[in-house]
Amino acid sequence: MDRFKTFLYANFTRYWEPWHYAPRWRRREGSDVAQESERLPSVSIRLGQTGACGCAACVPLIRRYDLAYGKLRSTHRTRPEAAKLKFRSSATLHAIPLIHYARYADYQTEMRRKSGSFLRNAALSKRAGYRVQDVQLANYSPDILAIHRSAKLRSFGVYLDAFLMRLEHLGGPPQHYARIDAPECTQHWEKIIGVFLPKAGYRQGALQTEQQLVGYARLYRIGNTVTCRDFIGHAEHVPHGVMKQLHLHIIEWLLERSDPLVQGIEQITYGAVERGGDGLYFWKKKALFKPYLASVEPQRLPLDFKAEEYLRLNPDVKGSRADLEAHYVWHGRAEKRLYKVDVPSDFDPVQYLALNPDVQCGVPEADVHYTLHGREENRPYRAASDGAHPVVGPMSYG
Template sequence: MANRLKAAALAVYHTTYEPALALVLGPRRISGFECAAAGGPPEVAIHPHRVAGCGPACGFDQGERRRVVARYSLKTRGDGALDRALGRAARRLSLTPMAIDLDRFPSHTDFQALVKRRSSRTLPKIRKAAKMGYVAERFSVHAHVYDIHAVRTSMRSRAAGPVLDYWFLKPEDVAKPAGRPATWRMPKCPRHWTLWWGVFLPEPGHVQGKVQVDRRLVAYMKLMRIGDVLHYTDLMGHGEHLGHGVMNLLHDAIIRWLIESDEPLVEGVRVVLYGAAEHGGEGLLTWKKRAGFEPMRLILAPAPDGKTDAPLSRDRRAG
């Protein structure tokens, strides 16, 4: 019953409150970006669906991924007068995704150049965090349940608002703790997966339950790949470490991985999505801007054969 009530409340929120939020707040939130003077957010076609190579273990059909696509993308419409009018209305009443188009950045150095233009302090924060011993890498959520709980309950309020987890979250609500040393596992589908990235500090003797891990997780991010879109979700840093640039370090490490790695897990990823311009306060929007995100319209591209499946987007590392 509780899950049904939660689902119903979220449905009302997404179908009524968010359109009003987009209509009232959207134009003001994008006014500080370059695209405001160019006629509005750029449009990028996305291909989130299953392809022939996904296989039977592909996770796209899980409801969470479909909900992300429905929430942040617009459908392709025809060229008729009615279609154009409906398209304009849909844009005004839809959230404005905050995203990074990786096709704009042939190298990680090019991406950092954009970050430097937007903020002179971000890259020094990243270098400082690295010098302090912080390291960003993938991990198993089951191996650091208690650290994640400590991160999520370290502050009563954050940029997006009050943190209910501060009062109600229990370690067992995060995930099932590992009973022995655990590492992250390779997803079954390279095109639709969920992985966790975290920031760690060496700490000999540090334990998670009864398992000695010798390092402390101080920030984390859950990444969800949906075709050529990578969605940032459930990201948070411990209050005692946020001032050390751990979130900037984590974000930069992930972007470097996406641009430079030859792993099949990242091949074809084009768009990095982190919520909408209308979400949170001005502080969160400023962080996104300094991190390289910009307002964007994600257009759900139809498959060439008319089915729901679509080919991988062009690999930006190819010639």
């Protein structure tokens, strides 16, 4: 089922959706694509450099969203001719720049001026007893199935999960309580926040939860940006304002800035202006999402990176110079691979091999062996001028 869904969604995203981008943009944001493109402000997206956190889980997130944001209209596509050529296959980021608000009260003030009904509906949801809290989805698999099956049509059209999802795809009913673990890294994390309706005696499999999960949002933090995905609610409860309550809870949490997990976050993004139906677009507009060009900070190579030396030091890596540079950015840096040959200025490869007869390599590879092993093992690399003791080099590779 997962492979079939992935195939359908991938082809929908790649071929069908892009044909709707330009007409949707003209209908939603303006009639002149080129001029509107030039007027758009930009947000600076800094995902973080791979390997900088020392956490292996960060690298897949950085790479995933580097690719995702890279497909959006960006600051280098602002000339009219570029807009005409690229716009058909490019979507426009939908974001709320949190740095525009000193505190949550400022966001509420703007909401009252522009989207008063949004706040009122969220308040009605809260008065009806719905509450928002972090959730471990493994504890609520039957409710998740019910949420996904509750509507056959959603913002992107026919919703496949409503027909294809089964409880076994979610791991079956929960048998024991799964705890919510704290993220390993404050700069790159996944968090799921749900909205619940309290119900005495309510159960999920073997668990007595005392509450029903009626909607949830999956959030990812990548550097200075939070992106919202899987923002989905039960069709029976959505009219009660539960998803608006959930959205406001998320914005309040982000703008309070007291939690270490949210410090330094500058914007929250949610899809693209052109993607999804008109209902989703107007919902996001009332939530104060606006179109922006994406200015994504590129992954940087070390200034002294040498592709040919990286290949010599890492013979398992193959490909062109671009392939080697990409490998270091997405894999090598996190794996602490060496990227340049580093030997003392007076290194003598012939003497190094003579002084270390157990080293099995030729003279051309002596510098590689010394860089990878000899320096750390404190091996001598040449005979002293007085013939008394061989010279041993210091540790200096940075």
